[in-house]
Amino acid sequence: MDEKAIQQIKQRYGIVGNYEGLNRSIDIAIQVAPTELSVLIYGESGVGKEVLPRVIHDNSTRKHNKYFAINCGSLPEGTIDSELFGHKKGSFTGALDDREGYFGVANNGTLFLDEVGELPLATQARLLRVLETGEYIRVGESEVRKTNVRIVAATNVNMQKAIREGKFREDLYYRLNTIPISMPPLRERGRDIELLFRKFAYDISEKYHIEPVRLTDNARALLLKYKWPGNIRQLRNLVEQISVISQEREITADILKSYGVTDDSLGETGLVLHGTNRDLHSTPEAHSYEKERDMLFQLLSSIGKEVKDLKELVHSNMENLHNTQQENYRVFDEEPQPMSAPLSYPHSQVIPSSQPYIMNEQGYAASSRMAYNRNNIQDVDIETIEEAPMSNKELMKKNIIESLRRNNGNRKKTARELDISERTLYRKIKDYGLDI
Ligand SMILES: Nc1ncnc2c1ncn2[C@@H]1O[C@H](COP(=O)(O)OP(=O)(O)O)[C@@H](O)[C@H]1O
Numbered sequence: 240m241d242e243k244a245i246q247q248i249k250q251r252y253g254i255v256g257n258y259e260g261l262n263r264s265i266d267i268a269i270q271v272a273p274t275e276l277s278v279l280i281y282g283e284s285g286v287g288k289e290v291l292p293r294v295i296h297d298n299s300t301r302k303h304n305k306y307f308a309i310n311c312g313s314l315p316e317g318t319i320d321s322e323l324f325g326h327k328k329g330s331f332t333g334a335l336d337d338r339e340g341y342f343g344v345a346n347n348g349t350l351f352l353d354e355v356g357e358l359p360l361a362t363q364a365r366l367l368r369v370l371e372t373g374e375y376i377r378v379g380e381s382e383v384r385k386t387n388v389r390i391v392a393a394t395n396v397n398m399q400k401a402i403r404e405g406k407f408r409e410d411l412y413y414r415l416n417t418i419p420i421s422m423p424p425l426r427e428r429g430r431d432i433e434l435l436f437r438k439f440a441y442d443i444s445e446k447y448h449i450e451p452v453r454l455t456d457n458a459r460a461l462l463l464k465y466k467w468p469g470n471i472r473q474l475r476n477l478v479e480q481i482s483v484i485s486q487e488r489e490i491t492a493d494i495l496k497s498y499g500v501t502d503d504s505l506g507e508t509g510l511v512l513h514g515t516n517r518d519l520h521s522t523p524e525a526h527s528y529e530k531e532r533d534m535l536f537q538l539l540s541s542i543g544k545e546v547k548d549l550k551e552l553v554h555s556n557m558e559n560l561h562n563t564q565q566e567n568y569r570v571f572d573e574e575p576q577p578m579s580a581p582l583s584y585p586h587s588q589v590i591p592s593s594q595p596y597i598m599n600e601q602g603y604a605a606s607s608r609m610a611y612n613r614n615n616i617q618d619v620d621i622e623t624i625e626e627a628p629m630s631n632k633e634l635m636k637k638n639i640i641e642s643l644r645r646n647n648g649n650r651k652k653t654a655r656e657l658d659i660s661e662r663t664l665y666r667k668i669k670d671y672g673l674d675i
């Protein structure tokens with residue numbers, strides 16, 4: 240292992256920690272970077288997978304060419320092939336222009352396919368072809384195109400299980416998995432937990448001009464015991480919350496506990512509700528919790544119904560608008576998912592899909608089409624609830640946790656029970672740090 244090169248990478252990318260497993264992963268990334276091999280990065284959510292593809296690209300011969308990070312889990316299924324492989328003008332309603340697609344624009348560069356386990360099977364077939372032959376076909380075309388793209392993929396799902404369940408192609412898995420790199424969970428990293436705590440405490444103190452928080456010995460011991468289901472992302476959020484909310488600068492184990500850092504089984508399941516110490520299984524409270532849950536469930540259903548009504552209202556308004564303005568724009572009304580703009584968007588602002596690719600706030604490549612999608616009607620439920628007061632958010636979180644439990648983690652059933660789309664559920668699980 241080239242210790243010096245590893246330290247340099249850590250400095251350049253702000254990677255904190257000395258854990259052997261972390262060093263090993265960085266070392267493999269450095270070794271594999273100058274080759275053309277496909278790399279698959281494994282690790283739970285929040286362990287820091289996203290930095291490695293960038294390290295690989297920057298240390299490869301492709302470093303002067305394009306790098307795109309694409310989150311496969313957040314691309315709408317109806318448009319994913321067109322986003323990745325491009326489309327021909329007029330190949331579907333809304334295809335106002337030719338679109339090159341990431342495989343075209345990233346020619347000679349690197350594509351990071353994050354959450355690759357979420358790709359639909361049809362897209363997996365296209366991906367396998369381009370990986371094996373360098374050839375792809377745009378949606379709506381028959382002409383075969385060539386591209387030379389290096390793929391680095393990441394996943395937090397158990398790929399073997401996904402293969403067994405028929406959700407992921409085995410041949411594609413072997414093709415992507417030429418070099419596996421595993422990122423260790425935070426709970427294994429021992430002293431690094433404290434180093435990361437200090438880094439985040441310092442960052443936030445700089446940002447808000449406040450004194451950094453520090454840990455008592457007991458608090459330190461608790462952080463080491465805790466299971467960190469949301470890993471480093473969870474630790475960072477925790478330090479931010481404590482730094483801003485707590486009156487104290489010396490953080491004790493009790494303060495940590497009031498923020499959901501437990502040393503009991505809750506930590507192991509990862510189902511921690513911030514700001515409460517409630518053990519969902521404890522008998523004295525079980526009864527009242529059950530009642531509360533039912534009430535929350537009812538409340539959620541009624542919110543869901545209101546959102547549905549709202550969607551219908553928006554739909555019918557949009558239809559009226561479209562009927563009167565059809566001469567100016569072809570609308571996205573034949574797509575599997577409605578792609579209409581929110582009511583406040585005048586049609587003259589609809590952005591054609593040939594706009595250049597941009598990076599969104601998470602660092603993922605986002606086409607104008609995707610930025611546009613984020614405002615579509617499908618998202619009304621998400622936005623409405625997220626903008627709502629904290630208590631609603633907590634309600635939603637609790638409901639999701641409970642419903643996931645009832646359905647043994649089955650997301651399809653959970654989404655159906657909560658009357659939200661699977662995609663919305665998926666996003667919420669991520670947002671709330673329940674993705675373990
Ligand atoms: N070793 C580390 N040092 C500093 N920050 C880290 C480290 N690992 C992860 N992070 C931060 O934690 C957050 C989650 O990392 P990310 O790469 O998005 O996780 P993943 O993709 O595995 O879910 C990011 O803000 C990232 O910058």
Ligand SMILES: [Mg+2]
Pocket residue numbers: 285288289353
């Ligand atoms: Mg990620």
